[in-house]
Amino acid sequence: MDKEAWLKKAHDTVVKVAELNEEFTPDDIWDSGLEKPAEARWLGPVMNSAKRKGYIEKTGRVQPTRQKExxxxxxxxxKSKLYRA
Known part of the structure; x- marks a missing residue:
């Protein structure tokens, strides 16, 4: 999968996870089945884009990743702004 196709899929995955979870981390994005690209850091710009669009916002909290690597x-x-309980 080329980078542009991956970025589109990643965006769609972030939206889906945000719709299903009040709070989440990038680990939840990976756990949802998104294929990891050559550079896992590609997810950062996707998250920032979702933030700029008003889909998500930072909680000010962090936790250790579950990704072994x-x-x-x-x-x-x-925090999701798309979540509906």
């Missing part, structure tokens, strides 16, 4: 670094906990 990231060695427990902290990831942002995001």
């Amino acid at each position: 990231s060695h427990g670094c902290d990831v942002t906990i995001w």
Whole structure:
């Protein structure tokens, strides 16, 4: 999958996860089945785009990642503005 196709799929996945969860982390995006690209950092611009569009906002909290290859670094906990209980 080329980068542009991956970015579109990632955006759609972020929207789907935001609709289903009041709060979530990038780990939840990966856990939803999004294929990891050559550079996992590609997800950052997707999250920032969703933030600019008003879909999500930072909670100001972090937690250790569940991704083994990231060695427990902290990831942002995001609040969904699309979630409907």
